[in-house]
Amino acid sequence: MMQRSYDTKEDVLATFPNQYFREQLLQWYEAHQRHLPWRESKDPYRIWVSEIMLQQTRVDTVKPYYQQFMEKFPTPEALAEAHEDQVMKAWEGLGYYSRARNLQSAVREVVNTYGGEVPQDPEEFASLKGVGPYTKGAVMSIAYDLEEPAVDGNVMRVLARVLLLTDDIGKQRTRKHMENCVRILISGTPPSDFNQGLIELGALICTPKNPSCDICPVQEVCRAYDQQMVEQLPVKAKKQSQKQQTMAVAVIESEDGAVLIEQRPKQGLLAGMWQFPMVEAPPALRQQSLQQYLKETYQVDVTLEDTEQSLEHVFSHLIWKVRVFHAIVPSSMNRGNWMQKTEAEKLAFPVVHQKIWRQQLR
DNA sequence: CACCCGTGGTT
DNA sequence: TAACCAAGGGT
Structure with missing residues (x-):
């Protein structure tokens, strides 16, 4: 594992076939993306709710909760006016319950301060409760097509392999580095499709176990595949016992x-x-x-x-x-x-x- | 940075 | 079976 470490985004991407990678990814996403409830509209509120629910939570788990939640609280105003008990009941069983409290709190701020319109400014949106670096980038790029990185676990796994990044993805610094990479890669692409394509690739092809490198659209430029390092990446420190x-x-x-x-x-x-x-x-x-x-x-x-x-x-x-x-x-x-x-x-x-x-x- | 914060599917 | 870990954020 004597891979050299890169300090700047320029180092990692200097010899990377950026254009080929983007074209392959976007073409693959267009052809193979899943049909998901939250992909049916560009409503920022709906995108936002889905991204909160999807935090550390599987797509199949989220689906029924999302449908039910959007029926009960179809607009920011509806969620803002709801009683907290109703919101918690709608979240019952999903886990990480502070997500629900923070979401309602943030939506109330959107209604009260932004006239019910989800802010289009990434920094303003990120200032809302429960909105971190990933959710900021996801909602801003998917709903508003802004060129913002949305680096989640999928993206870190894909980039760790494609770019052969061996830093511990549990570290904050590593995610920052990957965001810098995405800022370069996403430039000039349709941001919503690019970010979702990266995520989708991680979810469907570049999986943690038994990745489908055979049918991967970017296999030709994947450095981990070239070095037979796919199974060893990404590097992640073990957590302590419970x-x-x-x-x-x-x-x-x-x-x-x-x-x-x-x-x-x-x-x-x-x-x-x-x-x-x-x-x-x-x-x-x-x-x-x-x-x-x-x-x-x-x-x-x-x-x-x-x-x-x-x-x-x-x-x-x-x-x-x-x-x-x-x-x-x-x-x-x-x-x-x-x-x-x-x-x-x-x-x-x-x-x-x-x-x-x-x-x-x- | 390290730790806290849920639940269920996969391997 | 036990570990892993999934579209992370708050403190």
């Missing part, structure tokens, strides 16, 4: 059909979402800790039944081992954080609590 937490959850029902639920803090993991009362505790202490928590926090003094049901939930950076406890109490306790099940179902729960709900309450 921490484990043992949790105890209480499903408390009243005899008149209510459940005890609580809302998570507005910041941090699963911010603002609803859940059954839950504590973190060592396995030997979890029942006692949970009973104490219920008594102190909700004035519910009960002996919990251990359902002996355990489930594991894996997050991006930690693992929950969840033990479920259960109790039924008289209806007289129905107040405060108690809610009828039919009402509680309208709130947004994290997936692990949805599972508990289905298994315990049906």
Whole structure:
């Protein structure tokens, strides 16, 4: 791996057949692009919503959420006026829930400050909550055809291979470098097609595993292919192992059909979402800790039944081992954080609590 | 920069 | 099966 490192964009692209690459990419994209819901219009708002949903999320996962979301909130005004609970419910199950809060916050700013028009200035658009370097470039190029780089994981993988860039793509600096490359490559092309072509190539041909180099439109100019380095790229440092937490959850029902639920803090993991009362505790202490928590926090003094049901939930950076406890109490306790099940179902729960709900309450 | 922030499909 | 990781952004 004694590849020389390039400090400037000129170095990497100096001997690169730029024109050939662009023509091949654009021709391939025109012929092979997928038909996707968010490619049916140039509405900046619709493009924007799709780009937020697609962050770290697969196309097939996003599709149904996107359709449903656009029906509920077809315009910036509709999303701006919606209640936060509605937006969170529409996002339930998609993950990374701060995306939804930031999107609504940003859309409200667009309505209030920009008259409901998504700014055409990249810097103005990037100043909105939840809009980072990638989303800025994606929306500005796709909706407004501005020559802005949109460097995501796909693009970094493609460029790492085509240009034989061996820097760690986990580093901020590497993405910056690739943005500089794209600024050169995109110049004079239709920006929307060029950026989407790069992304599409990464999604369909230049995949992480088993890339289809045989049918790749830019195989002839791919430096990694030439050097038989495709499988080794891109370089990405391994992340640390996830921490484990043992949790105890209480499903408390009243005899008149209510459940005890609580809302998570507005910041941090699963911010603002609803859940059954839950504590973190060592396995030997979890029942006692949970009973104490219920008594102190909700004035519910009960002996919990251990359902002996355990489930594991894996997050991006930690693992929950969840033990479920259960109790039924008289209806007289129905107040405060108690809610009828039919009402509680309208709130947004994290997936692990949805599972508990289905298994315990049906 | 390093760490936090979800979920589900693939290998 | 466990690791990888997908159209990233905030702090």
